[in-house]
Amino acid sequence: MATVDMSILDKIKGQPAGDKKAKRKLCLVASKGSLDMAYPPMILANAARMSGIDVDIFFTFWGLDIITKSKMNNINISAVGNPSFSMAPYAPWFKIPTWLGALPGMSWVATWMMNREIAKLDFPPIPEFMEMLVDTGARVFGCQMSMDMMGLDEDDLMDGAEVLGAMEFMEMSADAQVVFV
Amino acid sequence: MTLTINPEVLEGIEFDEEGFMVDADDWTPTIGETIAAILELDLTERHWDVINFVRQEYADKGEAPTLRRITKVGGIPTKELYQLFPDGPAKIAAKVSGLAKPTGCI
Structure with missing residues (x-):
């Protein structure tokens, strides 16, 4: 008869024996x-x-x-009012100042770029x-x-x-x- | 539903603290069945479709596929995946397939 450490069963179950955790x-x-x-x-x-x-x-x-x-x-990112807003991952050192983010089309560009990065990570x-x-x-x-x-x-x-x-x-x-x- | 567990099958197999197999290459379908039985999971043909896909991906790439890959490439719809593994498909499918705890976020 083979001997198996029965505590393995509890380990696999992921909880101590008899302790049925609330979900x-x-x-x-x-x-x-x-x-x-x-x-x-x-x-x-x-x-x-x-x-x-x-x-x-x-x-x-x-x-x-x-x-x-x-x-x-059509969920967008705002290009103004965010002190962390930068050209990451392309140029993370380049922080985009609010006045620049306020230019027409900046929000569109930022949204497009972020959507592209999200898709690269395989997030839908x-x-x-x-x-x-x-x-x-x-x-x-x-x-x-x-x-x-x-x-x-x-x-x-x-x-x-x-x-x-x-x-x-x-x-x-x-x-x-x-x-x- | 009565599942028979034969712990002898697991003799000499190493598990980590959370119950994931340490060496995925030790895995056999019989071990998979035994782990499933311990988790009170009655394996159907569809479970095996998932397990086989996961094992194949592991063999090809050396790591477990993300759930998104199981649904997109493996062809198991999200809804069905959660019906097959109601206690969390990421962890449970990895456990039964003898792979390490998945680290992906999707």
């Missing part, structure tokens, strides 16, 4: 509608789902653009990324109040998104870790 849950609040701030919540949500963690994402204020059908294809564009997240089982919600303010209803949101009030979000996130982006 970890993450709630992300996505409040920004610029390209550079749209990716962090999506990437975190995806990483969580890849690790088997439950994820709810609550899109509020400008973050709603990420799941609004008419806007999600925002609409495809959001569809993928819904497919992974992440739940996607639009903030009721922000939608009222912007004159949007559920039909304006991508397939799979639901509308939720802030109070309901509190209930939903009661047993979750909450991250505000």
Whole structure:
């Protein structure tokens, strides 16, 4: 009879014997509608789902653009007001001053460049990324109040998104870790 | 669902602290089945499509493919991938396929 260290079984299971951990849950609040701030919540949500963690994402204020059908294809980066804004990765030493970023077309160029770098890393564009997240089982919600303010209803949101009030979000996130982006 | 686990199969196989195989070349389909059984995962033909693709990618490139590559190139839709490995396809598929913990973000 071969001898096998039975603790291997617990190691593979990833938890001590008899200790059935409660499933970890993450709630992300996505409040920004610029390209550079749209990716962090999506990437975190995806990483969580890849690790088997439950994820709810609550899109509020400008973050709603990420799941609004008419806007999600056209999320831009602003070329002004960001002290870290540079020509990275081509010329990271060249910081773009606000006056230069304010020139017509700068935002378009910056958006085009960043989208190209994102694609190089094999991250999908925002609409495809959001569809993928819904497919992974992440739940996607639009903030009721922000939608009222912007004159949007559920039909304006991508397939799979639901509308939720802030109070309901509190209930939903009661047993979750909450991250505000 | 009753899965039989034969721990003898794992004799001499080294695992890291998180239960990933240390040497991916020690892997055999029988070991994969045993790891799956320990994880209470009943392997279907579709699971094997994923495992075989992952192993093939590892053989070709020396590293596990990203989930995005499994869906795009391996042809397993995202939804199905998560149904097959509900506890997190990245880690679980790597574990069952005998590969190290994946480090990719996508």
